[in-house]
Structures are given as structure tokens and as C-alpha cells.
Amino acid sequence: MKRYLPHTLLAAGLAGAAILHFVSPQLDDYAVNILVLAGINVILAASLNLVNGHTGQFSLGHAGFMAAGAYASSIATLALAPLVAQAGQPAQHALFLAALLFGGLFASLCGLLVGIPSLRLRGDYLAIVTLGFGEIIRVVIQNTNALGGARGLEGIPAWTNLFWTWGTAVVCIYTIACLVNSTYGRGFIAVRDDEIAAESMGINTTKYKVIAFVIGAFFAGMAGGLYAHLITFIAPEGFNFLKSVDVVVMVILGGMGSTPGVVAAAILLTLLNELLRDFEQYRMIVFALLLILLMILRPQGLLGNFHKRPKAKP
């Protein structure tokens, strides 16, 4: 029966998401909202973890892919929602799924465009370049009137719910776990641990990096789409560098390379965000101190297993 364990878990996860959704009317709106946000953060963290954690490519531009997905899916639903309004619920669900997938695919295309030139750069340069690309995406959106420009896009249908969110989260976790725990997937970790040794074992490191980037961007795009259809109004400012840092903190806290770790960290930090909502002034200061202390005292985060080859002494 072990051979079907992953599939069983996937089915169970999706069923769980459905149950969660059906139970949700019993919970108050505020709690449901937090659960949905937690789910979106789980998707963001797990997808970034594939790039930063498993493959060791430090990307600071994840918010850019989230933005790409948010805007792409919103444009699709805004344009097509009136058309399916008459056709009823199933058509609406189908449209939403299609829009989310469209957002994900568009984001992964951006991931491809960003990844191919960037991925031959060294760690710290890659970080700055991905930051740059994230900012470029944001500036482009800001200057494009068709996307609402700096004012943003509003009136997005509020279709996100617990099923869509946690269902996507389950699929995301399933995908990444299955990928990384296969022989093929060990290649990502090999690329992280020692690129030169990985190349010497016949592993095409560039291909792996690009694939991690593209898959990471895809799910970030889906998270963006879910987010857009939750808060119904998106603006470029919401997808800036600080948003990328938010996700990076989740990955680092959870432990780069540990999927369970980052899932836990994402949920934890969503709750922490809520607790500190009234202390917005202090929130980022707390996050910043958290980052600094983590790096000094426990760089492997909660559950991480980080053995990157240290820079060779001259």
C-alpha cells in the first residue's frame, strides 16, 4: 500500500480542504479569513522553498510572480465573469479554476524569463537581480493603465474560499514533496549543496535551477490569484520588495529545504501578523529582529537541514 501513499495523501488533503470549506459557515468570518490567508502563505512559502531552500537559489523577487498571477487571473475573471453569470455555479467554478491556472502559467512564464538570464549568477548577485526583476514587474504594472496603474484593480469577484485555498496548498505541497523525494528531485539538493560536484555527476544545474524557478513562480502566481479574489482589490504597492521579504522570513524561519518546516512557519507567521495587526509599527521591527537573531543563533530555522558547502578558504 506504500506505493500509493502519495496519492492517498493527496486525496485525503483535498477531501480535508473540502470539509474545511463546508464547516466554515460555523466559524466566524474573521477566523475564516485568517485560515484563508494562512493557506495562501503556505503556498507562497512552499513554492519559494523549492527555489531558495531545496535548490539553494536565493530569490528576493517572489512577490513579482505573485503580482503576475494576481493580475493575470483578475483580468481574466473581470473580463469573463459577466459572461458566465447566467450559466450558474459550475461555470463560475470552472472559470475561477481556469483563471487561477492562467495566473499560474503566466507567472511561470515570467519565472522563465527571469530565471534564464539570472541563474548563472552567484548567490548574492542572484538575490539582487531577482529583487530587481520583482521591482521591474511592479513598475511595469504601475505604469500600465489597463491594469489600473498605481490606483490598482478593483471589483475582483470574491471567489476565494477555504476549499480553493487549501486545495491548492495541498496540491502545491504534494507536487513539491513528490518532486524532491524522487531520484530526479535529489538533483535540486545536489545543486544546492555543491554545484560543481553536481555538474561533475552529469546534472545540468542550469536546467534544474530554471525548473525550480518556474515551478516556484507557478504556485506563487496561483497564490496571487487566490489573494486577488480574496481581497477583491489589488495594487502594485502590495507586491513590493517587503512582500518578498515576508515570504523569505517564512522560509528561513521554517528552515530552508524543509517543507513541513515552512508550512508550519507560514501558519505561525500568519497568526503573528494578526496578533501584531494593532501594532503595525512594531510588526516589521519584530520581523527584522527575528531575521537577524535567526541568522546569528539558528540559521537552520525550525526544521532545516542546511549543509551548503562553505566558501573555500583561499
Add this chain to the structure above:
Amino acid sequence: MKSLLELAGVGIQFGGLKAVDALDFTMPEGGLLGLIGPNGAGKTTVFNMITGVYRPTSGRIVFNGGTISGIGPSRITRLGVARTFQNIRLFESLSVFDNVRTAMITSLRHGISHALTRGPAFRAEEDRIRAGAMELLGIFDLAEAADRDAVSLSYGDRRRLEIVRALATGPRLLLLDEPAAGMNPTEKTRLMELIAFIRSKFSITVLLVEHDMKVVMGICEKIVVLNYGRKIAEGTPGEIRTSPLVIEAYLGKESAHA
């Protein structure tokens, strides 16, 4: 005998420094060649050029009839050249078993979609790889350690694991970079037996960089001597042992392991 590896006029220049200059030598299929020379002679640089880590600035490297100089390392490995490193470069977050698994990625016939759908084809391939990796580990006495972290092995075991990992790529040519470094005499004797065993069991050609003269003289069929990036002598162990040029190059430079 057809030569498997051929270096013709190979050289590399770093800025103003010619690290390797006009190097020529050939290796027959199934042979065992030793590359020796004082520290800094350019031996590892030659390895790095053969394996594609560095690109030669002059000359040509031909492997199995095809030019490999200028091709990237992962392609060269897929063509049949594998190596170990002077400073062991294992994948430290992975287990012993997984380190060998990564070397078998190139033999995968199925990719991402199968890893995600996990159907029978995927299972069959994973079983094949598991069996192959465990068999290799078994031959080299590392099977019990399969699930341990690679970093937890002893130094000698880590060197052996690196060799196993290189063998898992299914190479025709194996480059060993100072495999005897840090070993005591007993371990060195075992290493020599190991290399002889690898040659015969896997029909592999071996190119060795080594400082330890006992090991080199003991197993190499042919020796090429480098000094300051240039070949100063080439011949059988007997010829090299008595060559005045070689003795002069080593004069005053005591090998730490002699």
C-alpha cells in the same frame, strides 16, 4: 590499441600565468596513467580541463574520438568521464545512498511528470536505481551506512563514497584526484587493491593524480610528470624513477607522504 583520451597541445592561461603549457599525452582504453609533479605543477588544472570545469585556452582534448575541450562538465560526464575531487566534495545534506543516487540521475529515462504521477513506470525506475546504488555500495562495503548522512562517515569512507558516486555515473574514464591523501599505509594498500579491482570489474580506464610515490609506482602502467605546467617526462614507472629531470624537479621538495 585505440586511445580513449588524447590531449594535444593543451594549455590554459590565467591572466599572465600559463598554468598548463602545451601538454600532449594519450591514454589507451583500459590503461592506468598517473599524473605526478610537485605541488602547483598544474595536475588538478589538467583534471579540471578534461572534465570541463575549465576551458583550455589552447589545444584540444579528445575523448572517445570526439572533442570535449570547451564542452560543459555535465555533458562531459554524460559522455563517460567521471571524477573525484582533491578536497572531497560530497553532497553534505544527503545520505550516503542519496549521494550515489544523484550520480544516477543521468541514467533516468523519465522526468518530472513521472515523479509527480508516480505510476508503475516511475516505481520500476526507482527500484532499478535503488538496486543499482545498493549493489555498488555493497561492493565497496558501504551498504550498511546507506541511510547515514554522508558527513558522518570517516575520512577513508568518505573518499570511498566519492569513488562509488563517480562510478555510479557509469563512466568509461575515471579521474581520481589524490585519492590517497590523508591515508595511512594500510589504507593506501587497500586503495591500490581497490583501483585494480575497479579497473578489472568495471573495465574502466583510470587517470590518477597522486603525490604518494608508492601508490603511483605500484599501480600505474604509465606516468606523465608535470612541472610548472609543462610535461617534463613520460614513461613507465621504472623509467620515471631513474629520470634525472624528474629527480631534479623533486629535489628539495619532499613529498609529505613519501
Add this chain to the structure above:
Amino acid sequence: MDWANLAQQLVNGLSLGAIYALIALGYTMVYGVLRFINFAHGEVFMVGSFAGLYFHRWLKPFCEGMPAPISAAVVLLASMGACALLGVVIEKLAYKPLRNRSRLTVLITAIGVSLLLAYSAQLLFGAAPKGFPQLIENQTISLGGEATVTTEQLVVLGVTALLLVALRFIVQKTRMGLAMRALSNNPTAASLMGVNTDRVISFTFALGSALAAAAGIFFAMLYQAIDPFMGTLPGIKAFVAAVLGGIGNITGAALGGVLIGLVETLVTAYSQNIGIPSGYRDAVAFVLLILILLFKPTGLLGKTEREKV
């Protein structure tokens, strides 16, 4: 061809470039000795501006009788000193414990420090922009036609030039400068030769931070408003300048800063002619960064470093 306008834009671009150059020098020097990107450097620039604001306020009673240039110089030097101290403290508390860790670990910490500085400033001073006092009387001098240069711009250009000369002197002609160069070339050999690594690193941070503070004051002088988040964009652009010039190369950083200042100003001024909306101003630096890293990653004046295998 409107030559007067071009001249004006060149003057503006040079002034902006001088500011970027001063910040870029800090990035490049720290990268030279520690091989890491001090992400928090842009925030030191911001702190410099605020230091200028508050020193001006506090020192007003003492500076009553002094001519404006002197009191301005006092404010400038005080801010430079304060930021030099800040730089040293940051290094000792946040970066020194991580000296032997991977560069990415330190980069992440630097991001943390950057956020800490910016948000603490927001907490202390509020998010709203503050006006910067007039340090010296600002007169407009005509260059011919409609082009003008202000005395403030002249001061920025002049003092920057002075600072660059002073920096060159320090790096080339003093023992500490020699130690910096040795450390950036080969850390092990340098420390074996008796170079006190800790001291040199502290000095490097102090020097870079002082220059960033000067940049902060000049920026505040020219653009007249400061806020806690003013450091982010100039910081990143200055980093791009350092990379453009060849990271680790001091002349390169200055050159890169000036180039970025000029390109950014010219692209914005002629945005109609080129067909790029002026809102893309901030993207210019990023695009330059990507181009440089694609085509000449070592920068205009840099050299390659090979990893030993």
C-alpha cells in the same frame, strides 16, 4: 537640439551621480574586504540625512555667529561621525558573529538590519516626509540660455570631489589604506602579515558609512525632503553603480555612480523622445544592472575571480 536643456540635465545628472557615487563607495569597500553586499548601507544614507536634520537643530545655538558654510560643515562632519559610529556598531553586532558563515547568511542578516533601521526610524520620526533645513544660501547661477546651476549643486559636486580625493589619499597613501587593499586582495595572507583584520574592517565600515552620511546630507539639500524609507531606492541604485564599475574597485564605484546618475536623469528628461514613460525612472537602474550582469559581470573596471576547484 536644446543645448541649454541638455546642459541643465547634465548638471542635474552629475549632482545626482555624485550622491550615488558616495553611497556606492561604501558598498564597494565593504565588498572588497568582506565579500558581501551590505544591504543595510542604503539605510545608513537615510540615517545621515536625519542626523543632519537633528544636528542642525541641536547645534543651532552654538552656530549662531558662524557664517553659513562653516555651520554647514559642522553639521556635515557631525553627521559623518555619527554614521561612522553607526556603521562600526552594526558590523560588530550583526555581521562579525557571522564572519565565517556563508555570504547568503550575512546578506539575509543585512536585510534584517536594513528593515530594522528603516522601521525604527519610522517609529521614531513618523512616516511623513520632513523638510530639510536650508544649510547654506541657495543661489542660482546662469550657465547660458535657460540652463542654471545652483550653489547647492556646486557644493555637492565640490565637496564630493574633495571627499574622493581624500579617500584616494587614504587608500593609496596611508598604512590603513594599504591594510585595506591587502585584506581585500588576500585575507589570509594579510592577517598572516600582521594586519589586524577586525580593525581594518571596522575602519572600512566607518569610512563607507561616513561617505553615505555625506550623500544623505547632499541628497536632503538638493531634494529638500527626507523620510525613513528614502534609503531603499538610492541604496539599490548605488549598489548597481558599484557593480557597474566593478565591485571592489573604488574608482569603478565613483565612475558607476556618476554614470547611473547621468543615465537616470537623461532618460527621465528625454523620456518623451525615447518613448519610455517617465514613471519607469526607477527601473532604469535595474535594467542597467541586469544588462551589466549579463554582458560584463565583472563590471567596467573589475577583474574575474575564479573559484578554486
